[in-house]
Amino acid sequence: MNSGPALVSILRQGDTLVASVHTALDDSEMIRFQNDLVRQIGEVRARGIIIDVAALDVIDSFGSRTLRSIADIARLRGATTVIVGIQPEVAFAMVRLGMDMGQVPTALDLEEGLAYLARLRAVGAS
Amino acid sequence: MRVLAAEDRIEPGMIEPYAIATVRNVMATMWRRDDREVRNRHRVFDPTQPDDVENVLVASEEQLAINEALRRLTDRERQVLLAHEVSGAATQMLADEAGSTAGAVAAQLKRTRARLRVEYLLALDHIEPPTDRCRPVLLALSSADRRRQREVDAARHLLECDVCARLSEPLLDRGPVRDDVLHVTIGADPDIVSARRAARDLAAQAGFTGTDLTMLxxxxSEVARNIVRFADNGDVTIELLERPRRGIRVVARDMGPGIADVEAALQDGYSTYSGLGLGLPGARRLMDEFNLVSEAGHGTTVSMTKWFDPKGSA
Incomplete structure (x- = not known):
């Protein structure tokens, strides 16, 4: 993010990265977000990633493809991604468009997303 | 280039029975002053005075252009226009003379003024329009006649014809600001976001809500992205419709290479870049009407409409 207010914030919480998108992103910003996030997975040795897309006005073919790419790359780097905060209208439009999140887990909001990752960890530990 | 927008303000001042030449001077001066004011507004702190010699030169050029433009009207058009603007003859009086109605005369005057503006712009630049289509397009723009603009496909012509694109700038600026139509020029990624925001805002204003707004x-977003990916530039026009019923129409035009196989492009999974091929077929599913016209080498036009459905947008 070179100038102006941050479009996306990426916070670390233990071994989880929480990335919140604050505004509509255009395609280049989306790609930059992807690259930033993927880099940070290695830097902080993240095991879980939560991407909060509640502020995205639209998740179109490019947006959903990028989110899936992030999840795929993260998986290859050993981290699980959960997409949270997809707005009801956005979900409706995505279905109509013919998009979904593929194998990427989704959760209602940040809290549910963290709970999902916690369950995974519990299963992995037992 | 707000010169022409000032026309309405100038007219009342011309009711005085000035000699034709005087009127031309007044018009030229006022248009010029207005233009200069607009140009200088942003440098209020710049004490530099405009060069007088230059302004006199500009004024005489503009005057010549008006003379030339008036000359290009038909005798009848010129006669009625001057009788009305210069001698202050009321439309009703002119109508009685011609055995016509006041409304018809007013409409005729409106057309004449539209023509005068076009001819003035052409004369000012000392050019003749490069194609047969230019004059009808400019005229349709000058008269702010939307139906006519659609008939002559004005928006596409402006993409194709550099001369008209440049000349039409002041024509597009004039008249009341239309709040039911928006143009977004598409050239790069951020424009995709601007276009979909514009569409959403306009649709919200028309009463669309929730899911309908997001689908729109x-x-x-999909059609604007296609322009950026395949054609580099183009534009998206978003227009509110009242007839046959309330809705919103989106027209995306580009001058790109065109789509060789339109049928294939509308199938899910067809993709020429590393997309998912859901752009066009997806957009078609999101809208109520969808029409794609493309010709190899001559760009692509996607027109799509979403109708307002009070039940569906609850």
Missing amino acids: ATAV
């Missing part, structure tokens, strides 16, 4: 914005 998503469809606009």
Whole structure:
């Protein structure tokens, strides 16, 4: 993010990265977000990633493809991604468009997303 | 180039029975002053005075252009226009003379003024329009006649014809600001977001809500992205419709290479870049009407409409 207010914030919480998108992103910003996030997975040795897309006005073919790419790359780097905060209208439009999140887990909001990752960890530990 | 927008303000001042030449001077001066004011507004702190010699020169050029433009009207058009603007003859009086109605005369005057503006712009630049289509397009723009603009496909012509694109700038600026139609020029990624925001705002204003807004914005996003990916530049026009019923129409035009196989492009999974091939077929599913016209080498036009459905947008 070179100038102006941050479009996306990426916070670390233990071994989880929480990335919140604050505004509509255009395609280049989306790609930059992807690259930033993927880099940070290695830097902080993240095991879980939560991407909060509640502020995205639209998740179109490019947006959903990028989110899936992030999840795929993260998986290859050993981290699980959960997409949270997809707005009801956005979900409706995505279905109509013919998009979904593929194998990427989704959760209602940040809290549910963290709970999902916690369950995974519990299963992995037992 | 707000010169022409000032026309309405100038007219009342011309009711005085000035000699034709005087009127031309007044018009030239006022148009010029207005133009200069607009140009200088942003440098209020710049004490530099405009060069007088230059202004006199500009004034005489503009005057010549008006003379030339008046000359290009038909005798009848010129006669009625001057009788009305210069001698202050009321439309009703002119109508009685011609055995016509006041409304018809007013409409005729409106057309004449539209023509005068076009001819003035052409004369000012000392050019003749490069194609047969230019004059009808400019005229349709000058008269702010939307139906006519659609008939002559004005928006596409402006993409194709550099001369008209440049000349039409002041024509597009004039008249009341239309709040039911928006143009977004598409050239780079951020424009995709601007286009879908514009569509969403306009649709919200028309009463669209919730899911309908998001579906519309998503469809606009897809067609705008196609322009950036395949054609480098183009534009998206978003227009509110009242007839046959309330709705919103989106027209995306580009001058790109065109789509060789339109049928294939509308199938899910067809993709020429590393997309998912859901752009066009997806946009079609999101809208109620969808039409794609493309010719190899001559760009692509996607027109799509979403109708307002009070039940569906609850």
